[in-house]
Amino acid sequence: MTRVGVVGAGLMGTIHARLLASEVPGARLVAVADPDRAAAERLEAPATYEDGFELIAADDVDAVVVASPVFTHEPFVLACIAAGKPVLCEKPLTATPEAAWRIVEAERAGGSHLVSVGFMRRFDPGYVELKARLDAGAIGRPLLVHCAHRNPFVHAFFDSAMIITDSAVHEADILRWLLGEEISSVDVRCPRASARAREGLQDPQLILLQMASGVLADVEAFVSAGYGYDIRCEIVGEDGTLALPVDVSTGFEQRFAAAYGHELRAWIAGEAVAGAADGFAAAAVCAAGVESLRSGGEVPVRIG
Numbered sequence: 001m002t003r004v005g006v007v008g009a010g011l012m013g014t015i016h017a018r019l020l021a022s023e024v025p026g027a028r029l030v031a032v033a034d035p036d037r038a039a040a041e042r043l044e045a046p047a048t049y050e051d052g053f054e055l056i057a058a059d060d061v062d063a064v065v066v067a068s069p070v071f072t073h074e075p076f077v078l079a080c081i082a083a084g085k086p087v088l089c090e091k092p093l094t095a096t097p098e099a100a101w102r103i104v105e106a107e108r109a110g111g112s113h114l115v116s117v118g119f120m121r122r123f124d125p126g127y128v129e130l131k132a133r134l135d136a137g138a139i140g141r142p143l144l145v146h147c148a149h150r151n152p153f154v155h156a157f158f159d160s161a162m163i164i165t166d167s168a169v170h171e172a173d174i175l176r177w178l179l180g181e182e183i184s185s186v187d188v189r190c191p192r193a194s195a196r197a198r199e200g201l202q203d204p205q206l207i208l209l210q211m212a213s214g215v216l217a218d219v220e221a222f223v224s225a226g227y228g229y230d231i232r233c234e235i236v237g238e239d240g241t242l243a244l245p246v247d248v249s250t251g252f253e254q255r256f257a258a259a260y261g262h263e264l265r266a267w268i269a270g271e272a273v274a275g276a277a278d279g280f281a282a283a284a285v286c287a288a289g290v291e292s293l294r295s296g297g298e299v300p301v302r303i304g
């Protein structure tokens with residue numbers, strides 16, 4: 001039985017804690033940490049902490065889920081590595097590629113694989129099917145990928161860069177995973193902003209991702225879409241096309257509910273989940289995207 005502690009009792013911490021408490025064989029939720037102790041207590045774990053580092057150090061915590069604000073990911077993940085405890089960190093792994101690289105290096109120096117990253121789309125049944133059919137040669141060589149990432153709304157703290165680093169970071173990961181190759185450059189183009197978008201928010205954005213093989217992907221990232229949560233992906237190949245089923249829901253919690261459960265079960269079972277290098281690669285793609293958003297034009301992705 002793996003005794004799991006969750007750092008962060010916000011939305012993502014709550015999703016993970018509830019799943020761990022009931023739907024993950026081989027796991028037991030033993031502790032939750034949050035500076036807001038009352039929020040931690042609401043998740044009904046046997047122990048609560050205000051300080052995430054205390055939870056990570058606790059003797060009865062074997063593995064940790066980090067679901068705290070992004071700026072805290074690096075110190076918490078590094079503490080897990082130092083303690084030799086497996087950690088599943090919510091996406092994005094870090095806000096910058098430099099911070100993600102420090103995690104990659106710390107894990108390497110420790111000599112054992114400890115860091116997993118919560119790119120849960122890899123466990124969504126629709127994406128799993130898409131990849132299986134693509135890999136089986138159903139449409140021949142892929143040429144183009146059209147993606148849409150539409151949220152009904154976002155909170156007031158969301159800025160234009162976060163549309164890339166917090167939302168489209170999922171496409172950065174899933175495209176690398178689907179196509180099995182790196183993204184070499186990013187070009188962000190912007191239409192006029194939606195009247196629904198908060199003032200100053202550049203929304204939507206059209207993000208062009210050039211893959212190393214020459215495949216070109218476009219991502220419409222639109223976080224004030226109003227009508228629902230709508231994730232699309234169509235791959236155009238030489239012999240046909242493949243697409244995710246259209247499945248408009250109220251939010252990502254509902255749309256990817258199954259994926260979060262599959263991801264946690266895979267993590268506890270020791271199966272492949274995105275790792276620190278994937279977190280770094282996605283952060284490098286997002287950094288290029290933010291640079292393109294600010295300065296215009298195509299920006300190469302600096303990996304290594």
Ligand code: ISE
Nearest residue numbers: 149151166167168170223252
């Ligand atoms: C959120 O943090 C997620 O991870 C969702 O999957 C994504 O759709 C949303 O845009 C993010 O803010």
